[in-house]
Amino acid sequence: MRKHETEVLVVGGGATGTGVLRDLAMRGFDATLVEQRDLTHGTTGRFHGLLHSGGRYVVKDPEAAVECIEENRVLRRIMPHCIEDTSGFFVVTPWDDEDFIPDFLAGCRAAGIPTAEIPVAEALRREPLLNPGISHCFEVPDASADAFLATQATVESARQHGATAFPYHEVRTLIRSGDRVVGARCRDLVGGEDVVITADLVINATGAWAGRIAASVGIDFVVQAGKGTMVAINHRMLNTVVNRCKMPADGDIIVPIRTVAVIGTTDEGVPDPERFSVEPWEVQLMLEEGEKLVPGISGMRVLRAWAGVRPLYQEEAAEDTRDVTRAYALLDHAARDGVEGFLTITGGKWGTFRQMAEVTVDSACRKLGVDRACRTHLEELPDRRNREGYHWLGERLARIEKEEDYGDLVCECELATRADVVRAIHEGDARTIDDVRRDVRLGMGPCQGGWCLPRVAGLLHEVRRSPVVDANVALREFLQERWKGLLPVVWGRQLHQARLDDLIFRSLLHVGALPGPASSPLGPVMYERPTDETTVEAAPTRTPHHATEPVVAGVDRDVVVVGGGLGGLSAAWHATLAGASTVVVTKGLGSLIWHTGCVDVLGYLAGFDEPVESPAAALDRLPADHPYAIVGRDALSRAIAGFRTLTEDGGYPLEGSLESNHLLPTALGAARPTCLAPSTMTAGDLRRRDPMLIVGLEGFSDLYPRMVAHNLNALGIPARGVSIDVPTVRRRRFVTATILASFFEREAFRSEVIDALARTGENASRIGFPAVLGLDRAPEVVADLSQRLGAEVFEIPTLPPSVPGIRLQNILRRAIGARGGKVLDNVEAVGIDAAGQSGISVITEAAARRQRFRGHSVVLATGGILGGGIFGSSDGRLSETVAGIEVSDVGSRLDWFGRRVGEYHPVFQAGVETSSDLRPRAGSPHPNVFVAGGLLAGADPIREGSLEGIALATGYAAGAAAASVATSRVAS
């Protein structure tokens, strides 16, 4: 047990608590703050980011409005770098009552809020996406604020004035001695010890948790937890805060903050500030109301939804939480409850935190018998990074551009650099990835951590030098935290993204198989699964590029294949082998470029955590509707054999057989089963126990060799990790996997690599590199490195793009071309026309028109949710995107997903059900349509590790069937 003495103890590390800490410190008190998790973990980190002008409250709560505008002015002065001067509109939409206007204007006047009516045309010029049907627009000094940054800066200022802050110190109970609160008993979650803090005065600044803290010393009062749900849209369609000009209500505001626009908010009383869910009806309501301000907003990409709990204090519990005053309350428990040494400050809004702190510390001074004036409104907050006034949307991009830091990006969505992350870990003492997120704003963009998470985990491990399981747990916890925010809004593009992230974390990196527990005591609290059954209305889904296009003649072939992934390419290759003239139309490149470049046939059976050792033996245990069961073991064997021959002839042999899986290391060091692997990877097989050295390249952020090695150690493999500094890489401002692959094809570059490795003094009998060892000549590159290093060199697949995947794609494309087939990129199929006399046509999208590709048979290989062949809309409908063929039923949107990110998610098993010849069972536009690859129902290929096997086997079967139908027709 640790002991700590302080003059004043502040409980709660949100805006209010840190504000109090700073004020105390500036007035010369010895002050200490404890927070149960990281700073801003509570409500401060979970609001929409509005710095109120007060306009919102002028009619309802004039007292709060005055506080708002006063503090608005102060905060703009002392922390401009945390504020974006967006300005704010109050607009009267067709749904709003114009009678409110005089009250609004009178209220603004009374509160001293500068307000100007601006012409609607001017408002629309400034915000072109605003509802053109608005009748009035009033401008007020609203702004948006970065509460994470503001809290950090506040604590930094407090520290500079001598204060202490202990995050991850959970108060278990306050300590009461007679009629006095004398401190708190805490648990240090990081150090794993109890801490007793004694103090002359304890200030309870725990917001919605305030009642709970006070109850620990027998003091009873009610702080209602008012849950506010918010929805973030992927981009800032507005640059001004836009409010509805009416009495406060749900969904009446859109706040542009940093890179997103947030629609807020609901207000629901919840019994427990740590146990609540975001319900579908709330998301729907936000989008419906948002639609009134910005028509079309509900069709934009929704990034995530979350909720915070407002602390709403009043002496008597209210019926509707909106009726509770937004003004704050300072409770002196000596006067109220006869308990000395204890103050509670609660209620209020983020924007008034400084004023709340001021009145609290004024009271503290009186209690402690001193007279010291507040100066928090006079002194600017410190900041290490920026002294140029208000922040603005383009600031990070401008900084990256100016400093040419783009090669150093860790979070590509939010443009956070390696230096930012390292600073957060060093200076911010970040323990979890969520701590890093709050500090540098990361993992909050479209991919919700897809790319930055493994990088941050790797950096956390490298910088902190803590046990690797800490990084593993941090990674898993953050994934779960993001999943929580995604669950209410996973449809459309976010569903596509979730599937790609699933490919990365579940399969490519095998995060679930990393050693260590699933969660730690440091993990975030607050999660419940949605319970409500309301489904969200369909948002506009796919908008055709041009409304009406003429259709022009394209290419006539025997077989038209839709989709350029492994399923489509192998179907096309087999069709050409069968003598059919074949064309592939593909919107873009397929999932080969996202995965390992190995051939997974079957890695896991449902219900088993242990990997399958022999795919051949496990095949019998698959259900009858599994794609393998549909096409038969024979088709699988032939497809695999054919592909092995093809790659061998292409000088890039795949090794292995259906009889046994390799067990290869992932880029985080987990063991991953796969059936066929290129010869460039197989020396990394973990069924062998001989030592290995993992080599990363400085400047290439997708492999952290020490993290890989330490995780392998946990599997019992002697491994070491080392990063090498290669001059050619260092000279470039950025490198990508494909750029490195081209470097490795040069003999001189390989010499540099060998020299750099020699300088480290590390060696082993087998050496693993990121999978960038050449593009067209990888086996030669690996052989040369092996020979010169005197070791078996192998590759480890990294985050997309996958160089090994590109190699396989190139081999297949060449094979198709060599047999007269064509692959047409950038040609998106939008329909199938079966009405014509002569066969069947695939209709594609083109500039200014549509085009017709005529054939005798069609193979649909559009890849399911991962490939974009299945679209999930917000109403829970799953549709096949080309021909509208029926998709298997996986229940309503609430049934799509499990509660935890690593669980089984039924939606990922959705697809087109077929008969044994791969013709759709229902809804096919023409009998000669065949289905291959990820579009098929009956399997979750990422979960069971069968992505490439299913693509090859069904591609083979569908290609052959399509060719057979087409050529027999031609012959007759």
Place this chain on the structure above:
Amino acid sequence: MTQASRPIGVVPVEATLDNCIKCNICVTACPVAPVTDLFPGPKYEGPQAGRFRHDSQPSPDRSVDYCSGCRMCNEVCPTGVRIAEINARARAAMVADGAFGRRARLRNNLLARPLILGDLGAPAPGLVNWLFSFAPTRWMAEKLFAIDRRAPLPLYDGPRFRRWFASRPAVGGKAGTIVYFTACSTEHYETRVGRATVRLLEHLGFQVIVPEARCCGLPLLSNGEFPAARRYHRANVDSLIAHARAGRAIVGTSTSCTLTLKEEAPDLLDVHDDDSSLVAAHTFDIHEFLLGLAAEGALTGMQPLPMRLPYHPPCQYRAHRLGIPATEVMRLVPDLEVVESGVGCCGIAGTYAYKTEKYQIGMDVGRPLFEFVAREGAPVVACDSETCRWQITHGTGVPAIHPVEIVAAALGVEVEGPLADALRPLY
């Protein structure tokens, strides 16, 4: 992401950034990022940086100017992010914000007005050709305007195309009337392409009209000079709209001009009025049009051309998203073996590699194509886009022709220049 004139259902190019799933496929396709680290790549510039831009804010950009606009990224994107267009608009915002100095603006505006430049020199083509080939002049142009002295400036190849066209007797068309939208290069520098096209279409029974036309505006668009591009596009639409209303096909032999009329100008400039859309709907690449004739059985009588022809489909052609119609039409020529380059961009990217700071990038981008052409060793190489042809010839020394010349030759229509030279030994 603004402008009010966009009809419902047309998605502004920036809105497509919401489609990005960050998958990095575009990064593997970009030909510029691997050869210069002044350009961090398409994902960074397009969907990522796009979230940090807003019309009402200052432009935060610099490196986006190094996007060549080749659209290799768009081509491979599985979710339909219009990266190249997002980048083009970001560059226009830089221009509007004054991010470029006066010299760069002057240079860009010169390069972006090929027709005006061509018209200026047309009275004395011999003199201009001599000046353009004369090292000191090129050195001066580089010093004054930062136009690289090595870049492949075109030379006049005789009297302007329209003079030839006007000098001919009108030919009636039993198959109908076709509008030929000529490229600036056809007017001055590759008039033979225009002559071959007219002869070919007349051979097929069409009456050919060559209407008044300005430059399509693409060079202005790719230099971020949007207000001028808007004027050019408007003038062209006004000139073409009567033909579109009459249901006539408007064909072009420059894949970039036709793409601009079809899509680039409307989408980049947010010009989606009925006239502009109707003109777009009637605009065809020449081979797209010929392929339609072939589908109707109206393109017959092809004579054998026993030769192996290296062919590079230009980026602007692939951006039509039609596959490669020229290959399909050339497939109909007996004994002709067309070998597609299978590589990306030639590097010139319109006016991009004319600029001193970008010349070497363009040459490095084009290297795989140059190697392909050199490996083939054929007397000519075919490519549908003019500046690409000049770049290929610049990079390899091999004369470059338009595929329409091949089709014309196969139909027995008179061709001139390098193709005529190449065919002579065959007969």
